Amino acid sequence: MKLATRRDGSRDGRLVIIRRDNAVFTPADDIAVTLQAALDDWDAVLPALAARSDALNAGEIAGKPVADVVFDAPLPRAYEWVDGSAYINHIVLVRKARNAEPPETLETDPLVYQGGSGKLLGPTDDIPLQDPSWGLDFEGEMVCILGDTPRALPAEEAGQHIKLMTLCNDVTLRNLIPAELKKNFGFFNSKPATAFAPFACTPDELGDAWRDGRVHLNLKIWLNGAVAGDVAAGPEMHFSFHDLLAHVAKTRDFTAGTLLGSGTVSNTDEAAGVSCLAERRMREIIQHGAPSTRFLQAGDHVRIEMFGADGTSLFGAIDQKVVS
Amino acid sequence: MKLATRRDGSRDGRLVIIRRDNAVFTPADDIAVTLQAALDDWDAVLPALAARSDALNAGEIAGKPVADVVFDAPLPRAYEWVDGSAYINHIVLVRKARNAEPPETLETDPLVYQGGSGKLLGPTDDIPLQDPSWGLDFEGEMVCILGDTPRALPAEEAGQHIKLMTLCNDVTLRNLIPAELKKNFGFFNSKPATAFAPFACTPDELGDAWRDGRVHLNLKIWLNGAVAGDVAAGPEMHFSFHDLLAHVAKTRDFTAGTLLGSGTVSNTDEAAGVSCLAERRMREIIQHGAPSTRFLQAGDHVRIEMFGADGTSLFGAIDQKVVS
Numbered sequence: 001m002k003l004a005t006r007r008d009g010s011r012d013g014r015l016v017i018i019r020r021d022n023a024v025f026t027p028a029d030d031i032a033v034t035l036q037a038a039l040d041d042w043d044a045v046l047p048a049l050a051a052r053s054d055a056l057n058a059g060e061i062a063g064k065p066v067a068d069v070v071f072d073a074p075l076p077r078a079y080e081w082v083d084g085s086a087y088i089n090h091i092v093l094v095r096k097a098r099n100a101e102p103p104e105t106l107e108t109d110p111l112v113y114q115g116g117s118g119k120l121l122g123p124t125d126d127i128p129l130q131d132p133s134w135g136l137d138f139e140g141e142m143v144c145i146l147g148d149t150p151r152a153l154p155a156e157e158a159g160q161h162i163k164l165m166t167l168c169n170d171v172t173l174r175n176l177i178p179a180e181l182k183k184n185f186g187f188f189n190s191k192p193a194t195a196f197a198p199f200a201c202t203p204d205e206l207g208d209a210w211r212d213g214r215v216h217l218n219l220k221i222w223l224n225g226a227v228a229g230d231v232a233a234g235p236e237m238h239f240s241f242h243d244l245l246a247h248v249a250k251t252r253d254f255t256a257g258t259l260l261g262s263g264t265v266s267n268t269d270e271a272a273g274v275s276c277l278a279e280r281r282m283r284e285i286i287q288h289g290a291p292s293t294r295f296l297q298a299g300d301h302v303r304i305e306m307f308g309a310d311g312t313s314l315f316g317a318i319d320q321k322v323v324s
Numbered sequence: 325m326k327l328a329t330r331r332d333g334s335r336d337g338r339l340v341i342i343r344r345d346n347a348v349f350t351p352a353d354d355i356a357v358t359l360q361a362a363l364d365d366w367d368a369v370l371p372a373l374a375a376r377s378d379a380l381n382a383g384e385i386a387g388k389p390v391a392d393v394v395f396d397a398p399l400p401r402a403y404e405w406v407d408g409s410a411y412i413n414h415i416v417l418v419r420k421a422r423n424a425e426p427p428e429t430l431e432t433d434p435l436v437y438q439g440g441s442g443k444l445l446g447p448t449d450d451i452p453l454q455d456p457s458w459g460l461d462f463e464g465e466m467v468c469i470l471g472d473t474p475r476a477l478p479a480e481e482a483g484q485h486i487k488l489m490t491l492c493n494d495v496t497l498r499n500l501i502p503a504e505l506k507k508n509f510g511f512f513n514s515k516p517a518t519a520f521a522p523f524a525c526t527p528d529e530l531g532d533a534w535r536d537g538r539v540h541l542n543l544k545i546w547l548n549g550a551v552a553g554d555v556a557a558g559p560e561m562h563f564s565f566h567d568l569l570a571h572v573a574k575t576r577d578f579t580a581g582t583l584l585g586s587g588t589v590s591n592t593d594e595a596a597g598v599s600c601l602a603e604r605r606m607r608e609i610i611q612h613g614a615p616s617t618r619f620l621q622a623g624d625h626v627r628i629e630m631f632g633a634d635g636t637s638l639f640g641a642i643d644q645k646v647v648s
Contacts, residue, residue, distance in 0.1 A: 011364060011579070040335060077403050077579050078403070079401050079402070079403060079441060079442035080440055080441060080442040082440075082512075085509075100508070103506060103507045103508065104506075105503075105507065109503075109507065111507055111509050112509060112512050113438075113509040113510055113512070114437075114438040114439065114440060114510070114511075114512060115438065116404055116406075116438060116576055116578075117403060117404060117441075118403035118404040118577075118578055118579035118581075118582050119576065119577045119578065119579050130475075130476065130575065134575075151454075151516075152454065173575060176575075179429075179433075181508050182427060182428075182429075183427045183429065183433065183435055184424070184427065184505050184508075184510075185409070185435050185436060185437040185510050185511070186437055186438070186508075186509050186510015186511065187438075187509070187510065188406075188436050188437070188438060188572065189571075189572075189574045189575045189576075190575075191575075192475075192575040192576050193576055193577070247513075248512065248513075250513045251454065251458075251497060251500075251513045251514075251515075251516040252440055252443065252513075252516050252517055253442075253443045253517070254440075254442055254443065255335070255401050255442035255443050257442075258442050
């Protein structure tokens, strides 16, 4: 089942169901007005949503063209946005870029930060460029949307709380990070609003690609039309979503609709490319002594998408322009 | 105007208005079902809420006893919980306690962290003690509840976005902090669910005590019935709420219902006592070489309250028991 939020001028939009081929949608706001409302009452509304999704996919409901509407983030405002950093190659490269050591517990204790969740960007919303000197960058990531999750749960029990999957662009202001981290309270100004893919899929839509709490497919990233990365999201995800969820739930419960991110998808094989510019710049520094890739400027265009085994775009595209 | 959320088994409770003397309340869920709904549409609902509040305070509405109902946090789940650390004395003492230097930019660049906001504790909810070795502590703070706030706003324009004020107990697991900060991504496991006072007041309820973006009243804290602190919240708040809001809004918009905290209220004068145990322990270390105050244990009881010039409890009491 693929769910999405049609933008209608309200704060939370309207829940719709997307046909598997992404061509048409059908409203579902009579079952649950918003995606948050559906997640609040997931077990009760799931049968009705699934039945309508099946009817749409079987052609029993004609649906309306997806091209005719604008999608918001699946959750235009969410109660929490918790972002891990599960790809160790990204941590190692980015810390090298700012002359910082990776933490001693790199392989045993997941890195996570709490992000802002009150204002999330839709898939085609502009990325605001406030000050080019701040070093605007994108970060392509996998994201889980959680149901109600109790604290102190073991990783073995985490999977059942993952209700939906999607993608995000965790926009980052690289040059604001060093001063911010020096203060020791984590990221804040350096993490402006995050953008999300239009469609959120139940994990079964991923078939065999969803296993061990990882998505075994490639994340594709384009910058100004050229492929920047075609990066395997599965094998190098050191901490699975199950591990991340068990870690973050150590001392807290999470409410339905909490967003949990993987961190920047990253491969050690340079041929895979990158899901963020910071990694490419770091590779350039290592090879040539200095970065030749610049950060994002006004007019730049970022696209992030993931395709299933049959070539269908699973979550639709994050497709954003940078605007001053 | 004093607003509150009556717990009714739903996720967001029901909006009520509290009489100024805290004795009775009247429902307001016909004007806006929840406090979040009121904040979403603040300018439109404010006149009706204010008129009913006036009628309640004038005795035209009898109201029902406050003692008969249970209050939740004003926002049982909020879209963001952003917590500053505006009292420099607290930063200096707590960093000494963990042998860390205060940041070089202590007096010019506010410290803030993004807290978890999906599951907030009501004023009389138990504080869970999962593991006594984690060093359970309380932190008494002032909190603003924001309306929609645009990014890049100057401090001079911040005040208009502060719609309500309340108190919180920012529960902290002291012994989880050092390892967590060493990873450089900020607090996460060390900050379990935060508890809030029952009543949220419009700033005008504070009269002259609300000025310069600071609350010029004392925060009172009791531990097991004994006064632990009677701490002035105004003069030593180095960064005002206006400063904090301008800082956090540098790169992001905030949605209505965002919670912005002051950090632990702290005075350099030792006679004022403390709003958290970490400060008392640090003073003991400085004076006697070792702390004699233990962290919270099962059965301990924490009360946090603030009184107006006429002796009325402004926000009601945070009144929590520690339970294994």
